[in-house]
Amino acid sequence: MHLIVSALVDAVSITPVDDSGAIGGATIVSRAGFGDAVRAHEAARPRWVWDDTNNWYPALLAAGVRVDRCHDLRLCRAILRNTHASGAFSPSELPLDAWDAAPQEAVAAPAGAALFEFDDHEAAASAPDPLTEFQRQQAATTPRLALLLAAESAGALVAVEIRHAGLPWRAEIHNDLLTRTLGPRPRLGDRPVEMERLAREVREALDAPDLNPDSAAATLKALRRAGLMVNSTSKWELSEVNHPAIAPLLEYKRLARLMSANGWHWLDTNVRDGRFYPDYVPGGVVTGRWSSRGGGGALQLPRQIRAAVVADPGWKLIVADASQLEPRILAAIAADRAMAAAGASGDLYAGIVQVGAVTTRDEAKVAMLGAMYGATTGESGRLLPRLARAFPRALGLVEDAARSGERGDPVATWLGRTSPVPASDWHDAQSLASADGASAAAQDRARGAARSWGRFTRNFVVQGTAAEWALAWMAFIRSRLHALGGESPLMESPHLAFFLHDEVVIHAPAEHAAAVDALVRDSAEAAGQLLFADFPVTFPLTVAVVDNYGEAK
């Protein structure tokens, strides 16, 4: 059963649509009464169909109402809009409309505020009709796409729940770490003492008394004046150079990064009441990965400060990450049994060595990454032919994806998320280069652009399918955590607290840690089954039950 949620000027309508598509009579509830209505319907496990999970779910959670399943019309439209694998009717032929909107920020209702107040009643009243859009999407959906839309929508629920619960964060531990590394918190605009000390060392070593090491251009100039043959101030190039200025400069850069990305200002603006609230954007990346928004930088949380993530007293963090997820995904979508078998022992790279494709684990890893990213030169490019001999199906699949991209054709993930096609200037460059009398420079440029797009489509099928697996994994985790915690509120029972592409952190009472460990592994297996049925690919996890995130890995 689907329940279509539609915002009216001062109320909400709920319209049932049964599995045959028959539309029932709408119920109108007041905005204040919506939470109770949802709670009452939940016993029957309907799928809530609404314009945007961010518009509804934060307030429901704030009112203590959990939703089991939903269909996020905006996210699903974005997938269907682009797909070439649609059913009877393709939204890609529709003109752009309000359903193609950019993601909205998820904002929980402030404490005590009335539920579901719209600032702009006009906007609410003139919103496009969710029922019509839902029917359109149903008509455009194949069974595979239906799986993707369900996974995407489950992800939307997870993202809001994580933001609601937050990641436990001990500000005093973070502060101690900053003070130990940088010195005491400086006044606004001042450098911390450790950075100032290193800046002085750099200036002396380069004989550049006024140098501001924050300026890449000025630093490069000073380095060259000191006789150093470098073309940038990036750390990997500097680390090749032997000069007394280099060590303090690299250390300065390390501290400057910590200070500006995750320093005291970050702490002030992103941690409150012992929690960091990640702001995820499901589907924010073309491949289907999530992105994050705002200075919190949820998907860039450096390892350096993860020790500040500490479970509440009597609770544990269960940190699980999927080992070598992308190569395993590649083995599955290519139905490469040899590669899947190489991963069966638990370490795919060791397995690749074992079948004799390459001689060391490091080689296996660098060759595998090269295959998925499209390396052509260096060690990685050199090892590729050997990998291709051992795993012709897997390598063939990424090669085909690259060729499609080079032609300007789209590619699709396992469940049917389709890559964008290159913009018109890309096509212009290609036709210009193939015309009579095209200059060598124009041909080079076009070839470069074609290969670059080929690397994108090559990676798209793997990264995008891995993102689908991760969504399915989290959907299973979410539902099993709920079964474990019963009807107690989200934050008082085991819950997802963080997500990082192929890794999750669950915050759970210590007595549930073992059960969570088990259900996270079961969920990985279930996600593999859901996507790849009986194909014998495995998705082993590294799971750590810890008090602080810094202890994991």
Added chain:
DNA sequence: GGGGTGTGCGCG
């Protein structure tokens, strides 16, 4: 002072 671009670096 706002906006756009380049550099550099964090994450997977």
Added chain:
DNA sequence: AAAGCGCGCACACCCC
């Protein structure tokens, strides 16, 4: 200075 994918952000620096 990237070989080899996908992101977001801070800062410098330039323009208006």
